[in-house]
Amino acid sequence: MSAPLLTDQAGPPTKSLARPWAGLLVLATTIFVVVTTELLPVGLLTPISDDLGVARSRVGLLVTVYAFTVGLTAAPLTHWTAAWPRKRLYMTVSAAFSLGTVLSAAAESYPMLAIGRFLCGMAHGVFWSIVAGYAAALAKPGRSSRTTAIVFAGNSAALVLGVPLGTVLGNVVGWRGAFCAAAALGLGALAAAQRLLPDIPNRSAPPQSAGLGGALRLPGLRSMVTATALLVLGHFTVYTYVTPLLHDAAAFSEAATSMLLALYGLAGFLGTWLGGVLGDRRPHTVLLGTIALMAGSLVLLGASVRLQPLAVVAVALWGVAFAALPVTLQSSVLRLGATAPDAASAWYVSAFNLGIGGGALTGGLLSSSPVAMLPWTALIPLVPAFVFAWSTRAAFPHPPSR
Known part of the structure; x- marks a missing residue:
């Protein structure tokens, strides 16, 4: 099918x-x-x-x-x-x-x-x-x-x-x-x-992109799916245990920690908007920039975990980056999998959620270590994720002219 x-x-x-x-x-x-x-x-x-x-x-x-x-x-x-x-x-x-x-x-x-x-x-x-x-x-x-x-x-x-x-x-x-x-x-x-909601017409996909396996043979899609799993793995390694990180390591009170998590969520609205506005213009560049921003925010969070003003900035930037990431990743998957969008999105969703589960397990396994090390640990999968995302540049179609 x-x-x-x-x-x-x-x-x-x-x-x-x-x-x-x-x-x-x-x-x-x-x-x-x-x-x-x-x-x-x-x-x-x-x-x-x-x-x-x-x-x-x-x-x-x-x-x-x-x-x-x-x-x-x-x-x-x-x-x-x-x-x-x-x-x-x-x-x-x-x-x-x-x-x-x-x-x-x-x-x-x-x-x-x-x-x-x-x-x-x-x-x-x-x-x-x-x-x-x-x-x-x-x-x-x-x-x-x-x-x-x-x-x-x-x-x-x-x-x-x-x-x-x-x-x-x-x-x-x-x-x-x-x-x-x-x-x-x-x-x-x-x-x-x-x-x-309107009905959407079914269209037949070309034979080379039919099915789940065929979708992964589309240029760049396998690398993008791999990058997705690695990015989400890194994010949820920290995010699953962000409350003890902020409360225990950064010494924020419970009320302040709740406010920081609200700031993270509010910053997400900005990240979602930026990902949408900029993603149609230079999609691959914006994707790489989003990954770099996420890595930078984790570096800042790890370095400033005991410097509360910088930690606040790090949390806000992290919120912007990770909210923009699903928009840029999903849009990239739809571009690379244009002839089989549902199959391509299925691989993306699978990778995303395996990253969530894997990140939660990784954070749990590291919970006996100092929690302040989690942001640095999360950077490890981000490096190959950036490489995989960068390698898909040639496969990106040019945006349609307006």
């Missing part, structure tokens, strides 16, 4: 939108729900642990297992559903994700919660494999990075608003109430998608 063509050149949707931004808003809202739901166990670790009578480490394991579920199922499930009409597939995976969230809210035991999370994880992988292509299909020619940034703003909003509000709600009304709220918002977005 071949993936449908969902690029700037794919042509207009079969049914035009009366309000062009409405479909993008639906996609962004669904991303907000998906990311918020994915990370809810992090903020509600203690309430879930106390209620279900399991260790907090087992609740935390749900996040790692979730990431590996996405990483291992995204590519095969996306390949299996490649012939499905795009809107039907989007509606199906969104409904499956909502069902998994409802099951999580209704869980009376740890195994039932794990089943709900597993269902969400399988739906999550396919969702992320198609959402950027869907957004690109709604974009004007040459505006795929900008459109992707608009949709990915839902990710930044989830980090800044969704997870903190979900945590507060869970502590007030119970953790199940937080999952119920996420499910309700997801079902509302599902209803809006049915009304506002």
Whole structure:
């Protein structure tokens, strides 16, 4: 089975939108729900642990297992559903994700919660494999990075608003109430998608790019997928343990640490916007610049961990860099995999989530070492990631003329 063509050149949707931004808003809202739901166990670790009578480490394991579920199922499930009409597939995976969230809210035991999370994880992988292509299909020619940034703003909003509000709600009304709220918002977005999202026509991909294996043979794509896994591995090696890094090593108070994490999220809005605005002009240069900014922010964080003013600057720059990274990486994948966007995105999603799980495990293995060493450790995979990303320059298509 071949993936449908969902690029700037794919042509207009079969049914035009009366309000062009409405479909993008639906996609962004669904991303907000998906990311918020994915990370809810992090903020509600203690309430879930106390209620279900399991260790907090087992609740935390749900996040790692979730990431590996996405990483291992995204590519095969996306390949299996490649012939499905795009809107039907989007509606199906969104409904499956909502069902998994409802099951999580209704869980009376740890195994039932794990089943709900597993269902969400399988739906999550396919969702992320198609959402950027869907957004690109709604974009004007040459505006795929900008459109992707608009949709990915839902990710930044989830980090800044969704997870903190979900945590507060869970502590007030119970953790199940937080999952119920996420499910309700997801079902509302599902209803809006049915009304506002257009159908996207299926197009046959050329034989050389058909299937998952064929997508990896597209010039530059394998290197970009590898760079993605390495970059996310480095990031989550630090980010998973950023609270003890800031609180214990940098000596920030709990209130100050919370404010720094909010600053990180707010800086993410700027990074998402910059990635979208600049990515359409010089996509490869912006990608390399984003990786360099991320490396620089980690160097500054490692060097200034006991110099609080510089640590604040480092956290802000880190937030800008990592928020811009998914926009530039996803846009690069869509460019390199223009003839098989869903298959290319599936590999990207798998690499991204394997990087999340691997980074969390790496940080955990290093937790017995001084936590101040984590930023320096995270730099190790960033060096080959930069090399892999740089090596794809010749494969990048020229941006269409305006």
